[in-house]
Amino acid sequence: MLHTTTKPPLTIRLCQPRGFCAGVDRAIQIVVLALKKYGAPVYVRHEIVHNRYVVEGLQSLGAVFIEELSEIPAEHRQSPVVFSAHGVPKSVPADAQARNLFYLDATCPLVSKVHKQAMRHQRLGRHVLLIGHAGHPEVIGTMGQLPDGAVTLIETEADAAKLAPADPEALGFVTQTTLSVEDTAGIIRALQDRFPALHAPAAESICYATTNRQEAVKETAAGADLYLIVGAPNSSNSRRLVEVAERAGATMSLLVQRASEIPWNDIAGISTLGLSAGASAPEIIVDEIIDAFRQRFDVTIDLAITATETEDFPVMRVLRDVELTKADMAFVNGAA
Structure with missing residues (x-):
């Protein structure tokens, strides 16, 4: 006699916007363009963005991640060095100039x-x-x-x-x-x-992507048995999303880097899942996590669109003559 197992139903409230912001997209694009234009190695000071999947993908293309400029070997002093999207103190470009290094500053414009x-x-x-x-x-x-x-x-x-x-x-x-x-x-x-005389900045400091992702999580957290945020432990904006989900009514909220980190034994009885991703988390991992839930649940996707992002930050002029292939763009956009 044939026995079939019925998967339990699960609604996934999938946030949009989620994942890569324009600043992260630009930073990754700078490293990929530099590799195509100048060849490997391209050195990157600090993680270009806080995501191991992205870092390892760039390493496979020839990027070398360092913490200090002194780590660049003498024989590679002519190779480009990219500063991460997080920004650097003024002392870092000054040090690069003193060492006669060619640097590309991928600091997010915001x-x-x-x-x-x-x-x-x-x-x-x-x-x-x-x-x-x-x-x-x-x-x-x-x-x-x-x-x-x-x-x-x-x-x-x-x-x-x-x-x-x-x-x-x-x-x-x-x-x-x-x-x-x-x-x-x-x-x-x-x-x-x-301090009533305190002066505010001339423009809002918290970036649009941080605000948009927090608002999306806030609107979808109530009633969620579990809220998953895709992101790295050292990603500030991702950690804040976990906190926002908990405050806004999710029963439990977790930060995960990959589907392999999901505690399946602890969440067997859930029926509503919230899902979003920090600004440095690629979409391919969101897809991986949805696929992992489909293997265990009868999944219905409820797309929660709370904002439309059209921001696009161009790369520096020296890299604008380099063309990216479809595969390059898929990587830059977090889809591969």
């Missing part, structure tokens, strides 16, 4: 905007308050735009409460681009309550 806002505050005589997470490459890069002592890092409302500036009337703030919108708003309110 991170560069924060750098300019911080420098504008200082130019106007203000001490800069940077709201962000200590040790994150973007924070290190932003603080490194100004002299030592010109920037104070504020991580929490408790930090805001104990701040004792030399001149409370001459303060300006900027934020890391990948923070929780709600947490950041609370810290800004705490600072403004204490």
